[in-house]
Amino acid sequence: MRILLVGAGGVGDAIAKIAARRDFFELVVVSDYDVSRAQRTVDWIRARHGNDVAARFATAQIDASDPDVVASVAREHAATHVMNAVEPKFVPSIFAGALAAGADYLDMAMSLSEPHPTDPYTQTGVKLGDDQFAQTTDWDAAGRLALVGMGVEPGLSDVFARYAADHLFSEIDELGVRDGANLVVRDEAGNEVFVPSFSIWTTIEECLNPPVIWEEDAGWYTTPPFSEPEVFEFPEGIGPVECVNVEHEEVLLMPRWVDAKRVTFKYGLGEEFINVLRTLHLLGLDSTTPIRVRSEDGPVHVAPRDVVAAALPDPATIGPRMTGRTCAGLLVTGTGTDGIPREVYLYHVSDNEWTMAEYESQCVVWQTALNPVIALELLATGEWEGRGVLGPEAFDAAPFLELMARPVADGGYGQPWHVEDRSA
Amino acid sequence: MRILLVGAGGVGDAIAKIAARRDFFELVVVSDYDVSRAQRTVDWIRARHGNDVAARFATAQIDASDPDVVASVAREHAATHVMNAVEPKFVPSIFAGALAAGADYLDMAMSLSEPHPTDPYTQTGVKLGDDQFAQTTDWDAAGRLALVGMGVEPGLSDVFARYAADHLFSEIDELGVRDGANLVVRDEAGNEVFVPSFSIWTTIEECLNPPVIWEEDAGWYTTPPFSEPEVFEFPEGIGPVECVNVEHEEVLLMPRWVDAKRVTFKYGLGEEFINVLRTLHLLGLDSTTPIRVRSEDGPVHVAPRDVVAAALPDPATIGPRMTGRTCAGLLVTGTGTDGIPREVYLYHVSDNEWTMAEYESQCVVWQTALNPVIALELLATGEWEGRGVLGPEAFDAAPFLELMARPVADGGYGQPWHVEDRSA
Incomplete structure (x- = not known):
């Protein structure tokens, strides 16, 4: 798995740092419009984990608003997965760029909504994710997966x-x-x-x-x-x-x-x-x-x-x-x-x-970043697989929650989740 | 009396319109950074009161932040009084420009304060008007009057x-x-x-x-x-x-x-x-x-x-x-x-x-504008006179309140004021 991470803001930075402790991928290219932000993330990983870990990270400059640029950077690094970690207004361009480059795609927020033109507080207009789900046949036909809404909430x-x-x-x-x-x-x-x-x-x-x-x-x-x-x-x-x-x-x-x-x-x-x-x-x-x-x-x-x-x-x-x-x-x-x-x-x-x-x-920011890394690992190991535009609930939840909660010493993420019974 | 009115925003516009019904002055020059605003005011006066009244109004472009420009426009029109009707941050430049041009000055808000550097919520720093009162000897020596705070509140x-x-x-x-x-x-x-x-x-x-x-x-x-x-x-x-x-x-x-x-x-x-x-x-x-x-x-x-x-x-x-x-x-x-x-x-x-x-x-806006027009009329008739930097309470209140309340038909402003007894 070769991941193009788009965005080295708070969440992108944390995704890279969480991934640095895992070995399911070959390369993460940390990219940002301001490449110095991407460099700062990789420098932190080098300082914390050493040169061997940092060697699995690269940096790139990217304009997330331009699908051609996204596709070009993805191809240049032979990315198998494009991980969108920027503001939701860039969803359409990154989504299109990933498909054009033949890569799978993940995000943590879906394409934006537009209120109903005359009755906004009763009826929906364009809904969150509508633009993405409208393209599911394209993704399916290309044999590619877009896993949308895979942060903490949604995710x-x-x-x-x-x-x-x-x-x-x-x-x-x-x-x-x-x-x-x-x-x-x-x-x-x-x-x-x-x-x-x-x-x-x-x-x-x-x-x-x-x-x-x-x-x-x-x-x-x-x-x-x-x-x-x-x-x-x-x-x-x-x-x-x-x-x-x-x-x-x-x-x-x-x-x-x-x-x-x-x-x-x-x-x-x-x-x-x-x-x-x-x-x-x-x-x-x-x-x-x-x-x-x-x-x-x-x-x-x-x-x-x-x-x-x-x-x-x-x-x-x-x-x-x-x-x-x-x-x-x-x-x-x-x-x-x-x-x-x-x-x-x-x-x-x-x-x-x-x-x-x-x-x-x-x-x-960290809690948001944790979940797409777990999802990427499940996709890398083949425990999760799919094609088209899918939400997290389209996949079996059990292996995700098991890997998340399993202690670090046993190869998990060491992040317990809980079920609190509130039945009357 | 020849008045240079600086500012044709809401209050400046209303000052000109109120003055248009009075005959105590020879000329009002309505000036603004955006001269089209001044023109709009004079156009309104012409449409409402006719060419004879509008003939006592002129327009000018002015940069209120530059004392030399204020002085130059005041001299050009032989202004006897400069009426400041712009934001208080322009007080220092208009105040200085009026004195340089040998004109009397009125405003409706005083030079700005600066909070106490270490104890702002207990002690005063630079107070409202301090910069103006510090120059009272200059105005007094020049035989000129600066009537400060002459709107509705202050005024x-x-x-x-x-x-x-x-x-x-x-x-x-x-x-x-x-x-x-x-x-x-x-x-x-x-x-x-x-x-x-x-x-x-x-x-x-x-x-x-x-x-x-x-x-x-x-x-x-x-x-x-x-x-x-x-x-x-x-x-x-x-x-x-x-x-x-x-x-x-x-x-x-x-x-x-x-x-x-x-x-x-x-x-x-x-x-x-x-x-x-x-x-x-x-x-x-x-x-x-x-x-x-x-x-x-x-x-x-x-x-x-x-x-x-x-x-x-x-x-x-x-x-x-x-x-x-x-x-x-x-x-x-x-x-x-x-x-x-x-x-x-x-x-x-x-x-x-x-x-x-x-x-x-x-x-x-109109209530603010009313009072400096009454004050200008009292200065024009000589009922109010003074030199140096003075507030409204330095003058006898009775002729002001009488002229304000007197019916329009009797030559007043027809604006009654009231005393409500709230004694226990």
Whole structure:
């Protein structure tokens, strides 16, 4: 397996560092528009693991917005797999470039949605991933696999859904992804400061788009942002966090392969973050349409959302000043294989102190990066195989979760996941 | 009197329109960096009042940031008075240009403050107007007058303070400016939308700077933003509005000429606006320091606050979609001239429907513009005279308030003001 990793931002950097401890691949080409970022990642691997490990990594400059460039870099390095680790707006070009180069493809976020033109808070328009699923026959005909949504959420959450359907439930009422954290960032003086732990650009996209819900009878439909607020009790000391409906890939992926009456995604944004997002929307600062702004060099045109992102610290840099844990999980309700009503929360927790010490990577970013590496390893060993455009729930969940939880000393990733029984 | 009006934004435009109904001056030169804005104002006057009135108005291009340009335009038109109607950051250059040209000067906001370098929320640093008052001997020596802070607040509020001291009170415990409104802006569909009714740039400056308070024993001191919240009951149907301490010129002006034990300014921002300002600060979007932002033309440098201002509608343009009233007033507590404890609220209310119909100017902007025109008329007739740098309370309040309230048919401005007795 020869992997072209596109993007050496927070998640791309962590993917390379996690892969550095594994031996299922021949080469990882770490590529970025700014090649110095790719070089920094490989330098870290060399410093940490030595020249032999670093020899399985190369760097490349890439323009992810140009399918021809993506294909060309993939061909140059004879890539068998293209791993997309940049912002979702680059999905179409990387997706096309990989297919053109005859490589398999993985991403952690799917092609973007467009709201319904007249009724955005009731009906879906172009849905997340629609552009990718529309090309499934091309991928299938080429004998190639596009494994989409293979981060933590979407990704691990979808693996949990398949596991619950195969092993825990005879009938599923609801698959409800619930994501929450108790992360705190402090400034030099020790005061708590507001810094999103994930790309604010992507967070705005997710949270201000109309949330999508799937129901067996109604199909996919939308609601206004921040709908159906609930306080969810997260495990391992995180505690209660206010969660709201958010547009997320799982709702588009799970119903394609897993039987359930309802699929939802709720994000534990917390009150402060919800207020920040509402205010940005109120002021039009979430907009991606450039506006004219005065500057010392005369009038310029910038998108307000890009300014918001630029004004905040890069989430990849806040790890050293952050404490706490993040939890990714799936609440499943329905009837157990024993015929009894059942409610379980399947989850994985990532602790920032540990990820910083082991990987110099903050926990939200690291938890996202872990899952595509496991998936790549299963594809390399042949335990997972497929063609066309597929979600994580199209594959058997058992070998994924087994490899993930198996201790490092036994050749696994040493990352336990849990099933918490919440049945009344 | 020949007036160089610097700035044809909302307030400058309204000053010219109000002046067009008066005959105390020979010429008003409406100037702006964008001369088409000045032309629009004069075109409106011509359409509304005819060629004879418009003949007393001229237009000019001006760079308000350059004192030499301001002086040169003032000399070219033989201006006797320079009326500053642009953002307070241009105060130093217009102030210097007027003195160099041998003209008297008026403004509606004073030179900006700088917070105390180490203890900003307790001690003052450079205070509002300090730079201007430091030059009073120059103005005095030149025999010229700089009348500073002569809008509505500061301006009318300071006139009220002098009036209360001269006519209503023997001893004043507190001069408390209280400003509030019940303005609502709707979009085309009739839904309420968030649009500040005054320059967001200036509002951020006022509201996020440490509020300043004056006390007889302590002198000037500061507090954290949004301190001492109170719900103030505004008259004429506006009702209760949450008010907080805000840095404002009155607190710096009133103690120089009026005896009082305490001087405060509280702004009826309302909960939503306070939340918006807090959030902008939390995200660093109030900053005036340029940051690097990507754009379609490559990286550019813009100040986040300029982006916030550019993303919102120009407050001068929202008049047609706005309803409600704004109230500027001064709550005075102390001992009446009769020796009995007394509490009165002196105020003036401006109704948007009326200002739009009469002047095509929204009410907050129009109310600001009214007062410098009255002051210019008193200076033209010689009822007010002075030299050096003076605030409105340095002049006799009675002729101002009389001319303001006198019916239009009798040669006044037809703008009644009120004294509401709130004594227990």
